[in-house]
Amino acid sequence: MEAFYIILLVSTVLVLAAAFSSLIAFRFGAPLLLVFLMIGLAAGSDGLGIRFDNNPLAYMIGSLALAIILFDSGFGTSVHSFKIAALPALALASAGVLMTAIIFAFAASLLLGFTWLEGLLLGSIVASTDAAAVFFLLRIGGIHIRDKVRSTLEVESGTNDPMAIFLTLSLVQIVSLGHGASGLNIELLAEFVQEMGLGLIFGLAGGAMIVAIVNRFAADRGLAPIFVLGLAFLVFSFTGTLGGSGFLAVYVAGIYAGSRKIFAKEAIRRLQDGLTWLAQIIMFLVLGLLATPSQFGDIALPAIALALFLIFVARPIAVWLSLLPFDFTQQEIGFFAWVGLRGAVSILLAILPVMGEVPHGQVYFNTAFIIVLVSLLLQGWTIKPVAQKLGLIIPPRMGEVDKLELDLPGRANHELITYRVAKDSAVLRGERIPRWATPSLVIRDGRSMRYQYAGRLKENDQLYMFIAPGYSRLLDRLFASHLPVEEDDADFFGAFAISPARPAKELDAAYGPGLLTAAEQGMTVSELILHRLSGHAEYADRVRLGSIILIVRDLDEQNHISSVGISLEPVEPATGLPIFINMREIAHRIRDRLRRYRARAKEAREKTAAEE
Structure with a gap:
């Protein structure tokens, strides 16, 4: 019991240290996930001396944390966002990951003395973008970009992990058994189709099950998030047991459940937000504890070179080729190439060669860890400046909106919404508030007053009102939209x-x-x-x-x-x-070049005719 309390004490202190460090990271703009990782490193064997070398336990904890993150990512992704981003995102998540791994393999074999297949294994480990890092930067980091670009990045980060996990698991088996390139056969492709197919099918079925069970049996709002979490883990584990991709299944289940009308959705969102933060903190802390920085010196220079090759060569080429058929601008494709953050997933996958007793297994782990550090330092710190430099930050169109779901007697389900009245919004131009919305309170200049006595609404007034769910988007346009273009x-x-x-x-x-x-x-x-x-x-x-x-x-x-x-x-x-x-721009350039060529040829003929 004494050992248990000591372990619990140390674990709690580390989690609280990571949570408090987020306040500093927000203030100075540091990549928050890098801070979590550094705390784990500082507490590890080369820091405070906490020795943690249980690779299977770390992989299990990391997998559960990743399942929570992916479910929350899917739950917060609207069906509309998925529809407009599905094709380019899936191209990046499949062909993009594979091409990144293949291109990276050549550099890894050159710099680390690996065979090409061993280089491909390392490339598969670091090929996927990190869902936690991308979702955090785009949703919390204050980066407002075009909806299709943001949605593509989010869906890509949620769907490329299954591809990277499949490649890594398959290559660990091939390399450890010494099968060589002969292991890359049609059976591997069939296994991939099976995993992804089962993941998609069980994900959709699991999402429908979550909605049905929560709406039917969750009589208390406090139980609804517990039902959702338990059922999400059920979808994850059941799919994995039957040979499918549990990670894809839990992400798809999140998208389905989040897009449907579900009891106590706001309570579920709030718990999911907290659990996702906790999952990210625990995953990065555990992976930081697992590392031994004193071993990094032997491979530091080639690992940093590989990180730069991945950031500036492998990822950009793979992104460009994957997005050729889609109508993105050069600036947007360049941004896709830069937002290729590596994070906990790459470190998590780097545990597999160690567990699979692949030759030089620790080299894979240490190299991947350094690549993640470089990625979080270089890309994580510069995402917003790069977006601004490329002209992708869009001006705000909506004012400040905050929603709060309330418990009312019986099964009545209403929302209390607060709006900060935006400049030049429709309500300031004389539009009436609909009858189905019930304004109750106005806060003006720090003073609260009843709506009936507040008089005409003014800019920056904060208005509280009760409405039935589903009508808030209509009020968004009334109170918070139509901001003028500055x-x-x-x-x-x-x-x-x-x-x-x-x-x-x-x-x-x-x-x-x-x-x-x-x-x-x-x-x-x-x-x-x-x-x-x-x-x-x-x-x-x-x-x-x-x-x-x-x-x-x-x-x-x-x-x-x-x-x-x-x-x-x-x-x-x-x-x-x-x-x-993209292909459309290539066609434009060819057509423009041909037009100029014909114009010059015509001018030359007319000049020749005039001279004759």
Whole structure:
């Protein structure tokens, strides 16, 4: 019992130290997950002397923590976000991970003296982006980028772990048994299809089960999050037992459950938020304790070189090739390439060669650990500045919104919503508050007053009201939207605005010719944008037309495009190198080059004819 209390005391102190360190990290902008990892290192065998070398236990703890993180990631991902990002995200999560591992393998075999297959194993370990790191930076780090870009990064980080885990497990078995390249056969492909297929099927079924059970049996809001957590672990373990990818299943189950009407959803979200923080802290602390920094010196230089190769060569090439068919700008593809943070998943996978008794197993672990440190230091500290440099930070469209679900007598389910009335919002322009919304309290200049006695609402008033769930989006547009485009937002929204009802052929006449197809000549600007975006436009979406970019500046209450900006800035990098351009841009460049060639040829013929 004395040993138990000591272990519990030390563990609690480490968790609290990590939690308090987050306050410092937020203040100085440090990558928070790196702080957690460094605390684990500082407490380990080369620091305070806590010796922890139980690899199977560390892998088990890390896997459970990752399951919690992935479920919460899926629960917070809307179906709309998944739909608009599914194809590019899955391309990055499958082909992108595989290409990253293959490209990285050549550098690993050169710098570490590995065989190509051993290099491929190390490449598989570090090929996936870390879900915890990406979700933390995008959702909590204050980085507001175009919806499709953000959603693609989030879905990629949630779906690429199963691919990396499958590759690592398979290659550990092949390398440890000495099968060589002959182990990479059709049976491996069949096993991959089985794992991913079962993960998808059981994930959808598990999500439906979670919703059905919680809505039917959770009579108390305090029990609902417990039901959800237990059922999520059931989906994870059951899928893994039957040979499927438990990680993919629990992520898909989270997406399904989060997109459905489920009892006590806000209570579930709050518990999930806390559990995800705890899971991240525990996972990084345990993996930090497992490392022995005194062993890093032997492979530090090649490991740092491999980290830089991964950041600046392997990941960018794989991202570019994976996203060639999709209509992302060069700046956006460059951002995808940079947001390739490695984290706890890579360290977790690096335990497998040690557990599988692969030759030089500790080298894999130490190398992966150094690569993660470099990634968190270099990329984790620069994500927001890079997004700003590339012009991807979008101006705010929504004011401050905070939602709080309340317990009311019986099974009544209402929300108490508070809005900070935004400048130039519809309610300030005279729009009436709907009858189904019941305003109850106004806070103005630090004083609270009843809504009936507050008079006309003013900018920055904080208004509390009761509504039934599902109507809040209508109020968002009433109180928190229609923020004016500031002068310094012109860099993002373009030099000037045009009406979306204007004929698109005017653009072809002014900036073309040859920008539009024959079918697009008869469209309006709005119809053209929707056509190029596969029928759905979001705030700040962009469409490239030759040397100009059309930007969605605003949407009306029916989500129709109400304002369009035109940017005349060049979209090529300053170097002029054809990097990160998609297939549409390649076609544009070929067509422009041919047009100029024909124009010069015609001019030469006319000159020759004139001389004759």
